[in-house]
Amino acid sequence: MIRTAALDALPVREAVPALVSALDDHGTAVLCAPPGTGKTTLVPLVLAGLVGGGPRRRVVVAEPRRIAARAAARRMAWLLGEQVGGAVGFTVRGERVVGPDTVVEVVTTGVLLQRLQRDQELTGADVVILDECHERHLDADTVAAFLLDVRETLRPELKLVAASATTDSAGWARVLGGAPVVEAAGVSYPVETVWAPPARPVRPPHGMRVDPAQLTHVASVVRRALAERDGDVLCFLPGVGEIARVAGQLGGVDAEVLQIHGRAPAAAQDAALSVADHRRVILSTAVAESSLTVPGVRVVVDSGLAREPRVDHARGLGALATVRASRAAGRQRAGRAGREAPGTVYRCWAEAEDGRLAAFPAPEIRIADLAQFALQAACWGDPDAAGLALLDPPPAGAMAAAREVLVAVGAVDPAGAVTARGQRMARLGLHPRLARALLDGSASLGARRAAELVALLSEEPPREYGDDLAGAWRRARAGGDGYASRWRAEARRLEHAVAVRDPAGAPPPDPRASNAGEADSSASPAFEARGSGRSPGSGAAPDDAAAGLVAALAFPERVAGAKGQGAFLMASGTGAELGDGSRLRSAPWLAVAVADRPPHSASARIRLAAVIDEDTARVAAGHLLTDGEEVHWEAGDLVARAAERLGAIELAVRPLRTPDPALVRAALLDGLRSEGLGLLRWSPDALTLRARLGFLHRTLGGAWPDVADDRALLERADDWLEPELSRARRRADLGRIDAGQVLNRLLPWATGEAVRLDELAPERLEVPSGSRIRVDYSAEHGRPVLAVKLQELFGLAETPRVAGVPVLVHLLSPAGRPAAVTADLASFWQGGYRAVRAELRGRYPKHPWPEDPATAEPTRHTNARLRR
Incomplete structure (x- = not known):
């Protein structure tokens, strides 16, 4: 039974007629509606004809996160008085709940991206709603660009809605071809702001690290909010680790402490999103900013921190980084306190800092690793993404780095065109590096073991699993925690995906299926050329060797040779270090799966790695092998040798007796430059x-x-x-x-x-005494200098010139010490000479000091010699 009263209470209903009219007239629209207005729940039901009496249409709603997709589907099913899987269903990676009568399907943007690659017409879908566009996730931007391409070339009748709580409505309207903007008024209650900065300075975040003092302060503010205000408390933290630490510091509070994040078990997520009859503290990542409605919240505690992707292309390192949340994110978070009644937001920073924060979060396309995006664009037929309608173009440098990765794993050819192997990799729903590891690792280890290891790499295991990938693998297999459960589900999905083959002439896969896969299964060029040293599919390798092979296949630039004392050199040229106590410290070779580089540090910190041998390193990183002459300037001299290298790692070296003359010449020039x-x-x-x-x-x-x-x-x-x-x-x-x-x-x-x-720049100039005096052309002031004893210039009225430039005359005493400097001798004789004469004639009485030097006889000698 439809819950009419709940539907009528949603504020977005007032904007629905304008939205329907905009879609009928233009086919596209931008919907701006604050959180809690019903844009995610009522609008899809109306457009599908499930409420309001409109025509029946199949609606696909794309959400940026799995937790939001599940929650939206459950909410819509509840409004219809049904269970999920009836008229409303959802599909996320590894889970699909739909039925034959499903007309509204909520999917993640990643799932929708896979469907578009398999079926560009998106057969069966009439309307697509891209929810939470303001978050600017890369998958969402890519899906929007692909759908606009579909509308323009294949299905002009496909309707498209860009929906968001707060968005660049003008920008999205422009990208959607001048789409109308429909705005819905929200019901918001006043929210009081309480500034609650730490009493003592805390270190700013860097990398994934957050100062423990900051987290302790956030926990204390939560306790303060519980004491000062009524209602549930929603606390925003940057990641799962920080949520766990703050939860650990809230023991004994008079409230239930719950956690919302992508890794939380479904039961915990459901508990946080349900109405409760007791007080709660909900610790959440940014997922609760706009994608989810948490009932009962009257207080928000905002840590002011967020996570963004970062990639160091030069070192081949990519990771999430902790940053200060933008002002727009702060407004979104604060608004959660005023959804159902007046509320309060406690901001864990000073009011003076607020104006210095970034206005909006950075679009992911500007800062993320673009290898997966570049592969999707190549599969779409636009390798450079030049023809895609994107709010922000991808940075050229990041696209070039992505192309290098795709060529190395065999996903595209050197011209950027996708290969059959690349098509299959794109359909696995993995980063191209992990897709390469799955395909090539399966040939050696079998699909199940390769899938289990790639599942470990696709969602980094908890820190308590340790830094040894093989050990983490064993722990996940034996574990009963939430991570192990998700890991097993993903491993099953990947094992199925890598095993699927499309028989010749078979019909295309169901575009609604989430796990289809097909096409060429050949190994990458480097892997196929060298082989694995094991029989394909045997699965006989020990855990350590299997883990090392898969990690090395995924991250060949990160195979690392030991330098001693827990230090390693990766093939990319970056140093890397293990933590004290790691059992991997004695390994001669590692395949580094996860590493980050602290600010101002030359070396990366190894977070997760596996032991390998040199043969495995050669197999996985074969495209980095070089064997040739190296002639360079080193330690003050020329060094010539023949060297075999794996990237920056030196494998073998011998002296070179007859190096290439061209290389020698270039090295000598380098020495002269340095x-x-x-x-x-x-x-x-x-x-x-x-x-x-x-x-x-x-x-x-x-x-x-x-x-x-x-x-x-x-x-x-x-x-x-x-x-x-x-x-x-x-x-x-x-x-x-x-x-x-x-x-x-x-x-x-x-x-x-x-x-x-x-003639123009003589080495010496003859002066009146007959002496030939050297001219100094190296003076810093740029004018040639003539340093000569004063008595030798008697009678010279004009300053000597070279190349038309008057020299700077340094007049010396009889002892050769500076007495005066002039570029105008005539003026000196008339003025400055008198002062010099008065000072020096008593000191040097044996030398001539005439009253009129302009008419005196120049000399190099004393008065006695002149008399003789």
């Missing part, structure tokens, strides 16, 4: 020549080369260092090259200017 041209032999004359040429380049430019900068000189190595550089074989050979002699080659001989070098 250590400078001082490796050559620079005589005083060579240094003077370089300074003179540098002066002419600065002053005249034109044909006079730039020789002051090492980099500029090395860019023209062919013009002045050959053939001497080509004959060099080591550092000592560079030291025998006369820099002055080879530098002469850069003079502008072709234009004839070279012959004017001594």
Whole structure:
């Protein structure tokens, strides 16, 4: 029996006529409705014709999370007075509850993505609702782009609704081809904000780590909220680990403590989402921000933290990172306290910090590993995703890194076109790395064992399972916890999926099926070429060897060779370290399944790994094997050797007696770049020549080369260092090259200017006394310097010039010490000379100090010699 009163109480009903009209006229619409208005429950029922008397249509509702999909289906079935599996059903990975009369099916976006790849027309579906679009999950963005492509090319009658509590309505309207925006007013009660920052500073989150002091503070705020306010308390935390820690600190509170997250057992999720007759504290991840309605909540405690995906393409490391939640997320969380009555939100940060938070969470397409997205786009026929209608384009660098992964696992060819193997990998519902491990591992270990290990890698086991993948595998097989239950279900799904074959001429699979699989089962090029060393399907390998093989197949760049003391070097070139006490510390090789790199650390921390041998490393990472000459500058000299490497890991090396001359030359140039041209032999004359040429380049430019900068000189190595550089074989050979002699080659001989070098920038200038004084062209101020005793310039009225530039005259005392500096001798004789004469004539009485130096005779001698 339909619960009419409950349906009529949903505020979104006022917007339903406008939504129906928009879909009839345009085929697409954007629905903006606050949480709790019924957009997820009433709208699908109306569009399906189950309430309100409209035409009967099959509606597919896509939710970003499994827990939300189950909850939405159960709520709609309850409103209809039915059980799930009747008119309303749901499909999530590993679980499907539908029946022959199902017309509203709630699915995860991942399931819908798989269906579209198997049946691009989405046969049987009349309306698709993309719920919670504001969360900007990558699967949801991809599904929206694919559906718009389907509408444009195959099924213009397919209707599409983008629904969200708070979203970029203008952006979605634009992407949906100018779709109308329908807004529904919500019923919200006032929410009081209480700022509750920690009394003492806490360390900011980094990686997956949250300061324990922060979690202790959150637990204390929950206790405070229980004491100060009535009603259930909903506390937002970034992840499962933090929920468990806070739950452990809430022992003894006068309330039931429940947990909501993707890993929680279905019974626990149902208990949190049901009406209770006692007080509760619900600890939740971001899933409760908008996807779920938790009845009875009057108080929200917001830790202010969230989890976002991060990927380090250079090191091949991807993980979730703890970040400060955005202001938009804060508003969503606070709104949960005012759904049913006035409420309160306790924010565990200072009010002054709030304005510095990001306005919105980052779209996943900008920050996530895009390998799975790139494979989906390639299967769709658009490898670069250039033709897809996306709110944000994928970053070029991330797409390039994704393409490299797909080529390495054999999912696409070098041009980006999907292979038959890639089509099959896409249908497994796994990251391409894990799909490769499942397909290739099954050939060696059998489908069941490979599926069990890949299931372990697809959802990281709890930390208490340890860092040894084989040990975690044994514990999961024996375990009775919620993780072990989910692991067994996923392993069964994967075993079935990898075993499915489509016989020739068989009809296509049911597009509503969630576990179909097909196509080519050949191994990846590297795996097939080298073999596994075991009979395919034998399953005879010990647990350690099997776990290592699967982990290495999934993450070949992370096979790691031991360096000692629990330190390893991964094939990607990143160092990695095990924690103290790990039994893996003595292993010569590891396959690293999970690792993260703390900020400001050069090495990654190994969270989960398996022992392997060198043969397994060669099998799994065969595409990284190289064997060739290595000639490079190392530790101040040239090193030439023949080396076999697995990525950055050195397997074997021997000295190279006759290295490739081109490689030698390149290595010597690297040495000159890193250590400078001082490796050559620079005589005083060579240094003077370089300074003179540098002066002419600065002053005249034109044909006079730039020789002051090492980099500029090395860019023209062919013009002045050959053939001497080509004959060099080591550092000592560079030291025998006369820099002055080879530098002469850069003079502008072709234009004839070279012959004017001594005229334009002479080494020495003759002064009135007859002395020839060296000119210093290397002065930092750029002007040539003439350092000469003052008495030798008597009678010289004009300052000497080189290349038209007045030199800077350093006038020296008879003892050769600086007495004055001038670029205008005439002015000096008239003014500055008197002060110098008064100061120095008593100190040097044997030298001439005439009153009129402009008419005096220049001399290098004392008064006595002048009289003689």
